[in-house]
Amino acid sequence: MTRLLLIDDDTALCELLSEYLALEGYAVEAVHDGEAGLAAALSGRYRLALLDVTLPRLNGFEVLKRIRQESSLPVLMLTARGDDFDRVVGLEIGADDYLPKPFNHRELVARIKAILRRTDPDSRQGAGTRTLEIDDLSINPANREVRRGGVPVELTAAEFLLLKTLVEAPGTLVGRDELTRIVLHRRLTPFDRAIDMHVSNLRRKLGEKPDGSPRIRTVRGSGYFYIGTPSGRNDVPA
Numbered sequence: 001m002t003r004l005l006l007i008d009d010d011t012a013l014c015e016l017l018s019e020y021l022a023l024e025g026y027a028v029e030a031v032h033d034g035e036a037g038l039a040a041a042l043s044g045r046y047r048l049a050l051l052d053v054t055l056p057r058l059n060g061f062e063v064l065k066r067i068r069q070e071s072s073l074p075v076l077m078l079t080a081r082g083d084d085f086d087r088v089v090g091l092e093i094g095a096d097d098y099l100p101k102p103f104n105h106r107e108l109v110a111r112i113k114a115i116l117r118r119t120d121p122d123s124r125q126g127a128g129t130r131t132l133e134i135d136d137l138s139i140n141p142a143n144r145e146v147r148r149g150g151v152p153v154e155l156t157a158a159e160f161l162l163l164k165t166l167v168e169a170p171g172t173l174v175g176r177d178e179l180t181r182i183v184l185h186r187r188l189t190p191f192d193r194a195i196d197m198h199v200s201n202l203r204r205k206l207g208e209k210p211d212g213s214p215r216i217r218t219v220r221g222s223g224y225f226y227i228g229t230p231s232g233r234n235d236v237p238a
Contacts, residue, residue, distance in 0.1 A: 002116065005046040006030040007037030007063065008078070009055055017050075017108075024109050034058025041067050041075075048115055051095075053079040053086065061093060068094040072144070074115045074157045078103070084191070091197035096158045097184060098194070114185030119144070119157045132167050135209050135228055139164055148206060158183050159202050162195070166216065166226040175223040199224055 004026050008014050014030035021028050029046075031037045034055040041049050041063070049067070053060035064075055077090045080101040087098045096115050099108060132139040138147045144160050146153045155163065161183045166174060179195045180188040188195075199216060209215055209228075217227050 001025060001027040002048075003027045003029065003046045004112070005037070005040050005049040007032075007034070007041070007049060007055065007060070008052040009033060010052070020105055021109070021112075026112070032056075034060065034063045038063045038066050041073055042071055046073065047119070048074045048076065048112060050076050050078045050112075053077065053081045053090075061089060064090065064093045064095060068154070068156070072154055072156060074119050076111060076115060078108070084193070088193060088197055091194055092201060094156050094159075094201065096156050111185075115157060117185070118161050118183075132164070134167050134170060134226070135215070137163075137167070137206070139167060149210075153205055155202070155205060156198075158198050159205070162198050163202055163206075166224060170226045170228050173219055173223050173225045177223075179223060 002025065004021065006014055006017060006028050008030065009032045011030075011032060014028075014032070018028040018030060029040070031040050032055075035057045037049075037051065037055065038058060040046070051060050051063060055063065060077065060079065064077070067073060067075060074096045075094070077087075077095045077098040078101065079086070079098075087100075090098045097111050099111060130141070132141075136149045138150075139145075141164060144155075144157075146155055146160065146163065162179060165179065165182050176195050177188040180186060180192065183198065184194060199218075203214075203216055206215055213227070215227060216224050218224055
């Protein structure tokens with residue numbers, strides 16, 4: 001059974017969600033403060049964390065920052081703080097998705113499944129095990145590993161899928177609506193900046209190319225493309 005970590009100080013909500021998600025086949029363990037949530041998230045026992053923002057002892061944004069310093073554990077922010085500013089901050093820090101409260105339970109399950117599909121090793125193997133190489137980047141879909149100049153780069157699940165999508169078709173414009181569908185498994189909505197935030201994070205983490213040129217170009221109002229051509233692709237045994 002897939003183990004999920006719920007970090008929320010609302011004990012009644014935790015009980016309700018645990019029961020509901022159990023019916024969907026998930027084992028949920030809940031903790032009710034930020035420090036305990038951080039320790040649990042870094043334990044390696046969970047496939048995904050559902051994280052509130054307003055928490056005692058350590059707020060959710062700080063918990064997320066610290067998780068990202070040490071782990072690529074998928075994180076879905078689940079919070080009443082759903083205005084644009086908080087959503088942008090959450091995605092900038094490294095959340096894989098953001099769902100404001102109150103939420104539709106079916107939508108929550110759909111988003112959990114979408115994140116798990118993107119990060120499931122078996123699914124990734126089914127989608128192919130080739131290693132992509134471009135510029136100084138090496139991208140291994142099988143273990144979701146990205147190396148820049150041989151040095152590992154820690155990416156969230158959404159950032160990894162975004163980079164892989166762009167690198168698979170270098171020089172080809174990929175629309176924001178298509179990226180939203182592929183990376184976040186939902187439709188682009190008006191004023192939706194989620195993909196733009198993930199691109200911004202990706203640029204920051206990857207930096208420029210060895211020659212100082214940018215890696216990703218923005219086509220205003222349309223989408224993005226990776227600048228360049230692949231230096232080679234290596235097939236590795238499944």
